Amino acid sequence: MLDYLVRNACLPGENTLVDIAVGQGKIIKIATSLTGDVPVFDAEGQLISMGFVESHLHLDKACILDRAKNKTGTLQGAISAVANAKSGFTEDDIYARGARVLEKAVTEGTNAVRTQVEIDPGIGLAGFNAIKRLKADYAWAIDLEICVFPQEGLFNYPGTEELLREALDNGADLLGGCPYMDTDPEGQILRLFEMAHDYDVDLDFHLDFDLDASWRHLDAVAKQAIAFGWQGRVMIGHVTKLSVLPKAELDETIAIMRDAGIGLTVLPATDLFLTGRDHEHTVPCGVAPAHKLTQHGVCCTIATNNVLNPFTPYGDCSLSRMANLYANVSQLSTEAELENCFAMVSDAPAKLLGKPTKIAVNEAASFIVLPAQSRAQVISEISRPIWGMKDGRVTFEHPVAKLIRP
């Protein structure tokens, strides 16, 4: 049964405009001229794409600049500012700030998010419970995947593991880690793999978040991924150490990641803001070269990470802007390079979250229209989505600006 028509849409890489028929939340037909007595959105030749997918976003500590300042500008400064503010977090407060961020994300064309949620005896399950409510209340616009993790350490903070297990028993989708915060980093990595095995869930680590190439935890994660048979189920985020490796060492590291089936999430806004703070001039950018890893088949995503907090005092939840920031810092310009940046905020994170990557019959009618003719153009011009639908229902409109001539 036909419920809705999108007309004159430009599918990525296609020359002919198509109409897309939507019925019961799904795409039921894609053809050149469809008609029906149903509501219509005329895309007027603009690009249609599956929604953007955010693979790493902290909703629970977003929008707290009014109460938490990063006095040193460093990673440690951000961690202690948030840890102090966290004692004042309540479930309703986390819900309200998270809702504000999700609403921004929806209007920027994102319809699926993996959100990292802090669990420890201080905050208890307040953050987790707030995010579960957001997941239910915003399911009409955005799918939330909940990744619980010990931001303040596991072995050094007794009671954390029990709470993580309680969250996993009650709807958490996967487990995160933060070994650099632990008194026993490799012990944390092993324990998290054991827990992931117990619950049959994927893993997503904050890892190697500095520029010192003399040590790292990547090898320990790779070793356990192989030992546990968890290839293809492990992501590592930041890994700013990769940005300082000479080519031969980077190639060797890429081979290790590929063999262990480990993917990389780059968080350009945070990595640029926090790294290299000990440099007075010639500040290194600290952004891992994900585009070089994708050439070797490593799954790579670009994500927002933090919004308006001591880790990143900026944020609009725009993934086209974040991918543009990555392209700019990484000095990328060709059609193929920009297309790859688009893939890192769409195809790759979609696959990671088990979402479809292509507009096709029988898939969910969850897509956006962008004022561009190609995916590369979306990145070069930071195109903002003008309209979006999830499961057959229109979720936002943001018409292109109009000039008012004299």
Ligand SMILES: [Zn+2]
């Ligand atoms: Zn993070």
